[in-house]
């Protein structure tokens with residue numbers, strides 16, 4: 358029964374006029390493009406009935422006398438699988454989700470609340486960028502959002518979900534957040550659209566080719582996760598949240614699942630091919646080490662020579678960084694270094710311990726890599742591991758050569774526990790390269806160079822490229838039986854539970870950008 362006393366009458370009327378803004382046409386316009394409306398997205402993301410909208414009745418600039426509410430964005434708070442979150446969802450049906458002054462103020466308000474209260478914030482983006490009609494005021498609105506993104510960085514998780522266009526200014530807030538999700542065929546991100554590209558460069562391109570989900574998930578690496586439709590995209594966001602703490606002073610949620618995975622696992626000993634130059638899929642190794650079905654890979658299709666993702670080990674969340682021998686032999690190149698460095702820094706910000714699985718023949722050589730500054734980009738990964746104070750464990754599975762050995766959380770870079778499998782090869786370089794330099798003259802003068810080469814390689818492996826030299830010098834803490842990897846790591850992380858390490862006080866470091 359409605360209470361019709363005067364104050365309540367007005368209360369009900371207002372609520373009704375909010376809902377009556379949405380007619381059939383409103384829904385059809387989004388649905389016909391395979392998209393949900395802003396409100397439907399929130400309903401799908403949040404726990405049933407948990408969403409509380411704030412600022413629903415604010416009016417757009419210059420429309421204070423009209424019954425026109427919201428200014429194209431819905432903001433509020435609620436829960437996702439019981440976790441408190443703040444959310445904003447842009448409404449493309451109102452002026453293309455463009456960002457006007459009031460629209461910006463609403464987003465900034467929930468950003469400030471999320472930061473003050475220490476909860477994650479999720480942005481559902483569907484926007485044509487700065488609202489052209491409001492001019493510099495809308496640019497200032499973006500500036501306010503970006504500043505808030507930067508203040509919140511490393512304090513609360515910030516997740517951007519691109520569910521339509523993100524054009525112009527709309528791209529930079531997602532870029533400043535921790536993760537970007539996109540939906541295939543209906544979402545795209547670009548600083549300038551195809552028309553501007555044509556005008557300035559006389560190049561023909563399409564939305565999809567310029568900034569579609571596929572392009573950003575593979576080539577640019579801007580999108581961390583892409584899905585076939587909006588529902589799956591939002592389910593992906595829910596899953597990601599389940600691994601994250603609410604802020605940088607909390608620890609990630611711990612599950613209490615019994616029977617998470619077998620302890621000793623003989624399959625691990627059989628995964629590596631006999632020939633050390635043959636590839637294998639490191640994801641198989643990860644899955645045999647972490648809790649069953651807990652590996653959540655991130656940026657799966659970009660820089661595939663390195664694998665990153667969140668997982669659970671004995672119910673505790675960890676971040677995994679692993680070289681992928683089946684792509685470019687697991688070499689570290691520019692993209693892989695950037696991908697892993699950013700992930701390491703994310704984990705360190707949010708108290709997520711790091712597990713490194715190493716099988717890396719070195720940095721990627723070549724003119725293109727050098728001219729595009731592999732020196733600076735490779736240094737990002739060095740910087741990230743050296744700076745990280747969370748528990749850090751490395752297991753060398755096979756190759757650990759040269760600079761890449763050092764980078765991948767080696768003992769002297771601050772690894773807390775460094776283990777190696779008996780198959781590990783730790784050296785300055787691989788046998789072929791080393792004997793060419795060390796034995797050039799003998800090989801040139803040999804009667805049977807092939808036979809000499811075979812002998813020298815065998816000697817090098819026996820005396821240099823194995824785990825035992827490093828173990829005997831203390832650069833590795835223990836050579837372990839692969840089948841015991843899971844138990845050994847669980848035990849090591851348990852020992853590290855009370856780890857306290859601080860970097861020197863400073864304004865901030867100067868990471869090589």
Ligand code: HXC
Pocket residue numbers: 451452453454455484485486487488489490496499522524525526527529549550
């Ligand atoms: C005001 C806008 C708008 C904008 C779209 N609309 N973008 N209104 N400001 N930035 C309006 C349209 O006029 C239209 O209104 C409605 O939204 C839907 O737009 P359509 O073009 O019909 O939709 P669609 O064909 O799906 O194309 C979507 C789009 C396109 C790709 C986003 O609208 C577009 O290119 N917009 C401009 C994108 C852009 O260049 N933004 C950069 C702004 S500058 P009606 O009334 O017809 O329904 C910027 C700089 C900030 O952001 C830099 C900070 C670092």
